[in-house]
Amino acid sequence: MTQFSRYLRSRERDGWFVIFHELQPDPVYCRADRWRAFKEGVCDDALLRKLAERKLVVSSEADDDAIWREAAARLERKLNQPLILYLMLAQGCNFTCTYCPVPGMAMRYGENLLSREDAVRGLELWCEHLRDAADPMAQNHIIFYGGEPLLNKPVFLGALEEMRRLRQSGRLPASTEAMIVTNGTLFDDETIAACVRHNVLTVVGLDGDRIENDRARRYAGGRGSFDAIVASIQRLQSAGLRVAVSAIANPGNVNELSELGRFYRALGVEQFGINFLRGHAVIELLPVGGHAAFEARCVEGVIASARSTGEAGFEFQMGKKVAAFRDRDPHPHDCTCYGNQLVIRPDGQISNCPFHPANLGAVREVGLDFRISQAPIVAQWRQRSPLLHPAHRDDDSKALSGLGCAWGGNDLSGNFLSADRVLTTFSQAVFEQLIWSEFGEPNHVD
Ligand SMILES: C[S@@+](CC[C@H](N)C(=O)[O-])C[C@H]1O[C@@H](n2cnc3c(N)ncnc32)[C@H](O)[C@@H]1O
Incomplete structure (x- = not known):
């Protein structure tokens, strides 16, 4: 006896159906008349075989329960894997970008600089996280972040040296990658030389061309930053550094997002990522009633910019989803805040998110057995996953x-x-788009 899985989903287009498993999509394409006949009981061994291979037909409800439990266990394993250590070197910034919550946080919590002791202790705690990681081969990153991290140059340079020592002693895997997320304007020769020596990936914020960028990314005091950022990108590239760009889809560039891929390609950067505007800035920067239209333009613009260069993965947000679909690696989570990342804030407090001061303890006071994946806030935030969230169980x-x-x-x-x-x-x-992207052999039943 077989029955359709409760996770079977389908969509119809141009006389065809795509049929897929909601928890582990691996599409099957079938002519509409054939699919309808099969649903009405017409025998079709070829189609049945394709569906059974994908667990779209099961023997009982218990089979579906087991598949859900497998998906939940896989999600938990993934979220427990340490992937990123954020060292937030500075709360303050020399910019006041219109959308950024950091200047407000600096006013509320003080313009702290991370101390050398807290940075070293954060690195030690990170080594302990990696030591008992389920997948010791998974790539992990140490990200220097802020505010503007280069406002705290001595601790940045010291932390890079400490990373080298930890690698040499075998406590940090050789594959650990250092990355700095910066506005790019405070590099000097010494900092660039250290980035070259330690093979640091530099991620520079840039929101488009001069007009688009300078609408939002401005120095404290109001001056536009485009010329300084582009000069800095070129200087970093001439020094042999790998440079990526991070942008925000915001009211100042939303109509030109589709051009960003080609613009960044011409700048010679390795990759770019467009972040969606989040938090209170959405209310502050958008006219009342303008949200839905803005969101639709952002979504269209990011997809168009990702497709414009014809290079999968050049745009980070889209690249992540395309890779997850291609590799049949379900991703019912959008963020690394659910246990994958340890954040050391500029005041030395631990958090799970660089924008949220969760105050999970001072890094120099918690024991080396502290694990971010076990923090109660992480357990709470994990419930966001549509796999677990009661209001989103039916999102296909x-x-x-x-x-x-x-x-x-x-x-x-x-x-x-x-x-x-x-x-x-x-x-x-x-x-x-992806669910129709494999239309044709071998997923075709004809
Ligand atoms: C907080 S800044 C810190 C690093 C550095 N000062 C910089 O300018 O990139 C890091 C990134 O946060 C992102 N960001 C700032 N405000 C945001 C917001 N309201 N929503 C989403 N992302 C935001 C920007 O893309 C920025 O590149």
């Missing part, structure tokens, strides 16, 4: 959607479990 794009950013959802609605609308719309739109 959940294999590629995680309801977006918990910090942003909370900043807007006071609820860490609320969906971040624009990212959810983006995930659904990308899923819609």
Whole structure:
């Protein structure tokens, strides 16, 4: 006896159906009349075989329960894997970008600089996280972040040296990659030489061409930053550094997003990522009633910019989802805040998110047995996954959607479990394209 799985989903287009498993999509394409006949009981061994291979037909409800338990266990294993250590070197910044929550946080919590002792202790705690990681081969990153991290140059240079020592002693895997996320304007010869020596990936914020960028990314005092950022990117590239760009889709560049891929390609950067605007900035920067239209333009623009260069993975947000779909590696989470990352804030407090001061203890006071994946806030935020969230159990794009950013959802609605609308719309739109992208052999039943 067989029955359709409760996770079987389908979509119809141009006389064809795509049929897929909601928890582990691996599409089957079938002519509409053939699919309808099969559903009405017409015998079709070829189709039945394709469906059975994908667990789209099962012997009982218990089979579906087991598949859900497997998916939940796989999610938990993934979220327990340490992937990123954030060392937030400075709370303050020499920029006051219109959308950024950091200047407000600097006013609220002080313009702290991370101390050398806290940075070293953070690195030690990270080595302990990696020591008992389930997958010792998974690539991990140490990200220097802020505010503007280069406002704390001595601790940046000291932490790079400490990383080298930890690698030499075998406590940090050789594959650990250092990355700095910066506005790019405070590099000097010594910092560049250290980045070259330690093979640091530099991620520079740039929101488009001069007009688009300077609408939002401005020095404290109001001056535009485009010329300084581009000069800095060229200087870093001439020194042989790998440079990536991070942009924000915001009201100042939303109509030109589709051009960003080609613009960054011409600048010679390795990769770019477009972040969606999150948190209170959404209310502050958008006209009342303008949210839905803005969100739709952001989603269209990011997808168009990712496709414009014809190079999968050149744009990070889309690249992540395309890779997850291609590799049949379901991703019912959008963020690394659910246990994958340890954040050391400029005041030495531990958090799970660079934008949210969770105050999980001072890094120099917690024991070396502290694990971010076991923090109660992480258990709470994990409930955002549509795999677990009671209000999203029926989202059929959940294999590629995680309801977006918990910090942003909370900043807007006071609820860490609320969906971040624009990212959810983006995930659904990308899923819609990907589920039809393999149309043809070998997933075709004819
Ligand atoms: C907080 S800044 C810190 C690093 C550095 N000072 C810089 O300018 O990139 C890091 C990134 O946060 C992102 N960001 C700032 N405000 C945001 C917001 N409201 N929503 C989403 N991302 C935001 C920007 O893309 C920025 O590149």
